[in-house]
Amino acid sequence: MKYAYYPGCAAKGSTPEADFTTRLVAQTLGIELLELQNSGCCGAKEIRVVSRRLDLNLNARILSLAQGLGLDILTICNTCLLNLNQANNQLKAEPETLQKVNKSLSKIGLSYDGSTNVKHLLHVLLTDLGLDRLKQSVKTPLTGLKVAPFYGCHIVRPVKDLGFDVAKTESLEALVRTLHAHPVEYPGRTKCCGFYVLMPNEAAASGMIAHRLEEALKADADCIVTPCPLCHVALDMFQEQALGKVGIRRTIPVLHLPQLVGLALGISEKNLQFSRHLVRVNILGK
Amino acid sequence: MVKEITVSIFRYDPESDKHPSYQTYSVPSKERMLVGDVLEYIHENLDGSLAYRWECRMRLCGGCTILINGKPGLICREQAEPSMTLEPLPFLPIVRDLVVDRKSLLDKIYSVPPLTRQKSPVRLPEPIAHEVILGLRVPRQCVQCLACVAVCPATEVLTADLFLPPKLIQIAGFAIDDRDTVDRVQESEESNLFDCACCHACEEVCPHEINISEKVITALRNKTYEHGIGRGGRYIKAFYDTLQAKGKVNASGILLRSQGYLRAIMKAPQGIRLIARGKFVSPFGKPIPDIEDIRTIIGPTEQEK
Numbered sequence: 254m255k256y257a258y259y260p261g262c263a264a265k266g267s268t269p270e271a272d273f274t275t276r277l278v279a280q281t282l283g284i285e286l287l288e289l290q291n292s293g294c295c296g297a298k299e300i301r302v303v304s305r306r307l308d309l310n311l312n313a314r315i316l317s318l319a320q321g322l323g324l325d326i327l328t329i330c331n332t333c334l335l336n337l338n339q340a341n342n343q344l345k346a347e348p349e350t351l352q353k354v355n356k357s358l359s360k361i362g363l364s365y366d367g368s369t370n371v372k373h374l375l376h377v378l379l380t381d382l383g384l385d386r387l388k389q390s391v392k393t394p395l396t397g398l399k400v401a402p403f404y405g406c407h408i409v410r411p412v413k414d415l416g417f418d419v420a421k422t423e424s425l426e427a428l429v430r431t432l433h434a435h436p437v438e439y440p441g442r443t444k445c446c447g448f449y450v451l452m453p454n455e456a457a458a459s460g461m462i463a464h465r466l467e468e469a470l471k472a473d474a475d476c477i478v479t480p481c482p483l484c485h486v487a488l489d490m491f492q493e494q495a496l497g498k499v500g501i502r503r504t505i506p507v508l509h510l511p512q513l514v515g516l517a518l519g520i521s522e523k524n525l526q527f528s529r530h531l532v533r534v535n536i537l538g539k
Numbered sequence: 540m541v542k543e544i545t546v547s548i549f550r551y552d553p554e555s556d557k558h559p560s561y562q563t564y565s566v567p568s569k570e571r572m573l574v575g576d577v578l579e580y581i582h583e584n585l586d587g588s589l590a591y592r593w594e595c596r597m598r599l600c601g602g603c604t605i606l607i608n609g610k611p612g613l614i615c616r617e618q619a620e621p622s623m624t625l626e627p628l629p630f631l632p633i634v635r636d637l638v639v640d641r642k643s644l645l646d647k648i649y650s651v652p653p654l655t656r657q658k659s660p661v662r663l664p665e666p667i668a669h670e671v672i673l674g675l676r677v678p679r680q681c682v683q684c685l686a687c688v689a690v691c692p693a694t695e696v697l698t699a700d701l702f703l704p705p706k707l708i709q710i711a712g713f714a715i716d717d718r719d720t721v722d723r724v725q726e727s728e729e730s731n732l733f734d735c736a737c738c739h740a741c742e743e744v745c746p747h748e749i750n751i752s753e754k755v756i757t758a759l760r761n762k763t764y765e766h767g768i769g770r771g772g773r774y775i776k777a778f779y780d781t782l783q784a785k786g787k788v789n790a791s792g793i794l795l796r797s798q799g800y801l802r803a804i805m806k807a808p809q810g811i812r813l814i815a816r817g818k819f820v821s822p823f824g825k826p827i828p829d830i831e832d833i834r835t836i837i838g839p840t841e842q843e844k
């Protein structure tokens with residue numbers, strides 16, 4: 254199992270612990286990651302506002318870099334996953350658009366043929382590695398830990414662009430069970446964390462964040478786990494202020510997917526870099 | 540043996556009931572039965588006091604939306620499931636059982652009058668470009684059923700200052716019509732265009748499968764960006780500038796470019812905590828090594844469709 258690893262801007266900047274622990278977990282599980290050095294940004298939800306074509310160019314460049322390595326992409330960011338998939342689908346469906354985009358890419362010595370597949374770490378653990386093999390690698394079963402699976406939006410919707418319905422198939426819940434933890438049922442699991450509103454309207458975003466955290470707290474979860482670094486930014490970095498505004502004094506730790514997996518694989522607390530979180534991770538020993 | 544559908548329905552009459560309750564009915568199942576058929580069966584055979592709304596029965600009046608197993612849908616469109624819980628739409632005052640008073644929201648949506656505002660007098664014949672007509676088909680499909688409103692996280696938090704996808708859909712329809720004379724950029728900024736969280740939840744429930752994120756939100760934001768106005772336009776420009784400068788983005792760079800030094804400094808306490816945890820990316824850091832490649836492919840000359 255070898256992938257072109259594309260962590261995305263957030264995991265390289267605001268949540269370096271997500272990048273770090275993904276590498277550790279991959280190494281432990283025998284998943285080889287070859288980082289797409291120099292790959293730059295996927296354009297998030299913003300560049301398509303400037304022009305759809307620029308967004309396609311950025312994503313086609315990343316897809317083409319992976320094509321050069323002959324590898325599928327593994328990303329750990331929901332938005333990168335959706336953007337790369339949407340661009341890929343469009344470029345495959347519209348030969349004329351692909352031609353235009355390739356004209357741009359030719360200026361930097363690249364071209365794209367539509368052959369790269371894009372997967373999220375969650376998909377790789379579920380289908381390429383398989384939960385049975387993951388189960389065999391569990392060294393520290395997380396027995397008794399109540400986890401609120403928080404999918405984030407762009408790994409769930411739109412299903413037609415992603416080609417795989419992770420929420421309906423309850424894949425994050427299945428993964429949590431594989432680690433011997435208990436996934437709590439709660440209404441917020443596929444709702445929005447509000448990340449994309451943080452910049453233009455922090456007050457509105459704060460409201461969304463508070464709703465999501467309250468839902469997980471109400472379900473009596475010990476922690477939240479998310480496959481998306483952007484959700485982590487919203488739910489961890491802005492947690493104190495969002496809950497403060499609605500008068501809640503409890504907190505709930507938010508784990509990156511690779512951190513939860515790493516915990517069960519027996520990776521040390523220090524290496525999981527919980528100390529980088531703003532909300533204290535107080536689940537150990539539960 | 541006739542299969543049965545078990546359906547639990549929210550019951551509440553604000554005039555006589557202290558609390559809402561749920562009542563369970565069994566309905567003989569038929570092939571391709573709609574949720575509306577189930578309700579009609581109950582109303583005609585089991586319980587005439589049940590209130591629900593179903594008018595056109597062809598997905599056009601938009602009046603029959605309820606929550607079906609927690610998900611908003613038209614009862615004249617959604618297939619009945621063997622076990623269902625039916626509830627009224629959230630956010631709105633309950634008239635009785637599944638019927639809500641939609642007026643407050645519809646008034647807000649129609650505060651954008653559903654008319655193209657043209658220069659008068661209109662010269663006839665009136666030429667309309669083919670692309671305009673094609674573009675107009677999208678917003679015209681919206682039947683104001685409010686399904687998207689029921690799942691929208693921005694609507695959920697902006698109770699005082701309503702964010703309403705169907706209102707933005709109306710505006711988007713006029714914004715692409717070149718006969719229209721109203722400043723739709725201003726209007727969409729005032730309708731909180733940039734509070735959309737890009738979550739795609741609306742599209743998943745829209746009975747007419749309107750691609751709200753692309754055809755409405757992104758399209759209107761593009762107009763705002765091109766006009767370079769408002770907090771939203773400034774924010775997009777800051778993102779684009781950061782990307783051209785560094786090849787990657789980080790919050791500090793965008794903040795500095797969109798809100799200026801003062802706001803950025805005011806965020807300093809948060810910034811200091813982030814530095815301590817190795818989470819702060821300096822806005823003055825180095826670009827990625829292949830930055831020239833990024834600049835080449837996202838430069839202004841590459842923007843043609």
Ligand code: SF4
Nearest residue numbers: 691735736738739741
């Ligand atoms: S994509 Fe925007 S409009 Fe649609 S539900 Fe999400 S926040 Fe609301």
Ligand code: SF4
Nearest residue numbers: 681682684685687745
């Ligand atoms: S956009 Fe779709 S879901 Fe929303 S009101 Fe219009 S028809 Fe209904």
Ligand code: FES
Nearest residue numbers: 594596598601615
């Ligand atoms: S009855 Fe008119 S839309 Fe369903």
